[in-house]
Amino acid sequence: MAHYQRKSFDRPNFFQRLFRQVKRENAYVEINNLLADHPVEQITRQEIRGILDKYGLEKADPQRKRELMKPMLAHVLIDGVIDEQEQQQLDHLCEILNLPREVVQELLHEMADELYSEAISAAIVNKHLSEKEQTELDALAHTLGLRPDETQAIAERQKKRFLEGQISEGLADALWTPEQEKEWGPTTPATDTKPSLSDRTVQLMNRYRRYWQLRFGPLPALDVPQELAKGEECYARLSAHWLVCLTDPKRYTRGGPEARNKMAKNFYWRSHKAGLSRMNDKNLQLRDQGELLITSRRLLFLGLEQPRSIRFAHIQDFVPFQDGVLIQREAGKHPYLRLKGDSQEVPLLLERLLEWDL
DSSP states (O other), X not given: OTTOOOOOOOOOOHHHHHTTOOOTTHHHHHHHHHHHHSXXXXXXXHHHHHHHHHTTOSSOOHHHHHHHHHHHHHHHHHHTOOXXXXXXXXHHHHHHHTOOTHHHHHXXXXXXXXXXHHHHHHHGGGSSOOHHHHHHHHHHHHHHXXXXXXXXXXXXXXXXXXXXXXXXXXXXXXXXXXXXXXXXXXXXXXXXXXXXXXXXXXXXXXXXXXXXXXXXXXXXXXXXXXXXXXXXXXXXXXXXXEEEEOSOGXXXXXXXXXXXXXXXXXXXHHHXXXXXXXXXXXXXXXXXXXXXXXXXXXEEEEESSOEEEEEGGGEEEEEEETTEEXXXXXXXXXXXXXXXSOTTHHHHHHHHHHTSOO
């Protein structure tokens, strides 16, 4: 039968050959080849039963029988019309495979959904459905016998999947730019629809939008009760612990400002983001806890015991970790600032405010 293509038999493995066991998967290959070689009307249920007995199968797997129906159904879906001869062939195929007639309708619907989904996915690759593409999709839906509510549900599902994929790709560098926001944000024209995104994707977009602003956008100044120097602004305020590093901080050094200047602009922090580790508590000693302010001029720590301040000019290097940042300064103990909240905002701000790669 032209709708079926002959397949090659799977070779038995060593132990199957040793014990002269048949490879049961070949039963379905043999049934497929029987359908490929003969009109379906000429095949009897006894022939199918004989093949199953040959391979020691008491009954055929229901899913494999559904797979054997698909080439015939794919042929039917080409023109969307089941004529009398095709209906007889489908009925006979159900009979010899011992499948309920309802399976045909189930499979037709599943395959129509799959075909329309593939067409939608191909059409939205260019981020916009043209009038011609929409007309072609409407014609395909009619051919496949899909109702308008079904095509709308399929289109929304595929557009959401496409948007999720595009946005995930755009978030790979941990920044969400205004250009990406314009193209893929809540009012995106990219697929003529408003994206319905997962909670995780929305959270990442919000976080990485903030990261971009900290790294490249206008820095909004925070109102803080502490008195700052004239012209000094506060850009971040986090709960923190002030610890000191008991081991040689050089083991954590990424290269210092001189090495940073040789790197591609703005890639120092992000290049290490994926591999951030957690500082071993054995290497740290707690000195104070309180609040960290990152201003336009310094790191200002307001502890329970005493305030501490490190001007940017005295910072030689910094190393980000999962829960904080190690500050390497010109003299004195090197503090480790363990942060609560999104600690990854701090390296972005430091890299910008220190102006080592600008």
